[in-house]
Amino acid sequence: NFMMGLSKQLQKKNNFFLSIFIFFFISNISLAKVFSSNLELNGSFTQGGLLFGKTNSKNKVYFKNKKIFVNNKGDFVLAIGRDEELENLIVIEGSVKKETHKIKISKRKYKIQRIDGLPKNKVTPNKEEMKRIKKESLKIKNSKGIFLNKTLYKSGFIWPVKGVVTGEYGNQRVLNGKPRRPHYGLDIAAKAGTKIVAPSDAEVVLTMEDSFFNGKMIILNHGLGLNSIYSHLKKINVLEGQKIKKGDLLAEVGSTGRSTGPHLDWRINVYNIAIDPELLLLNQPKF
Ligand SMILES: [Zn+2]
Known part of the structure; x- marks a missing residue:
């Protein structure tokens, strides 16, 4: 919530290196991942990341045992918390079959x-x-x-x-x-x-x-x-x-x-x- 007391120049330099760091860091974790014909996740597979999901709109989605809302186009959103566990399960439940996938995320x-x-x-x-x-x-x-x-x-x-x-x-x-x-x-x-x-x-x-x-x-x-x-x-x-x-x-x-x-x-x-x-x-x- 605060402004740091660093000099502007130092901040600029820091931000430049930080951006480069983040660029390489992110290029490793950002992807659209297809798990099956019933599940695609798109975003940052890391702590603090956001994942946009796609499934059949008729499917039910559970992430960490919690039901996630799926809209009529099959869209849903998952948040990966700051201290999220590095392996979590996502369950896609259709009318005939149920799939469980492991979501791996990287540590920050x-x-x-x-x-x-x-x-x-x-x-x-x-x-x-x-x-x-x-x-x-x-x-x-x-x-x-x-x-x-x-x-x-x-x-x-x-x-x-x-x-x-x-x-x-x-x-x-x-x-x-x-x-x-x-x-x-x-x-x-x-x-x-x-x-x-x-x-x-x-x-x-x-x-x-x-x-x-x-x-x-x-x-x-x-x-x-x-x-x-x-x-x-x-x-x-x-x-x-x-x-x-x-x-x-x-x-x-x-x-x-x-x-x-x-x-x-x-x-x-x-x-x-x-x-x-x-x-x-x-x-x-x-x-
Ligand atoms: Zn703040």
Whole structure:
């Protein structure tokens, strides 16, 4: 949720090497994999990856023993969590036969990121603030859980803002010396007021003007469980319920909530499971 105190030049250099690293890293894990005439998976077979599935629309799909929604075209979406097991089972159940396939994914290594100089209450909130946080997280959780039987995400994904990546997905966080939850977003630093656009077609499911951690925030729904979150905004330019297109103006970069400088904290989830937005952008399936 923060901007790091590194010099811009160093960040640029780091990002350059990181991009090269990610390119080679991803070329090994990105694929469209055909398991059978009943199952095709397309995406990043790694922790933090997103898999787009295709099956016969009449089939039932179970991933890790959980039923997954399949639309009338046979599309479905699977999230591979930050710490997902490296082997998982997917079951495709048709009217006459049942298939079980093993999904193998690669392990990620996450960095430790230390951030100091945060206001004390933003790291260790008091009782009153904890009550507020609980209320807000329930609202956020419910919004992420909204089901939308559309595949708006098939419009593809673009970067919501141009900037410098200052916090990667998955980083282990130590805030003011205290170990905290891993970072599930992608932090992109940019000047306050920089325009943020919708990375993909979506419906706006939540806008909040003043949440404790996220400040001004927006949640978009891209269909079949896929949602995205934009935090620490300076200004919100959309309304709840609004239908938007890829590239439409969404908001302006700010530093509201738990933040030490202007940046966008961008998250992509399948319901409540966060995946890595950078992986999705660099490794887009063809729908
Ligand atoms: Zn963040």
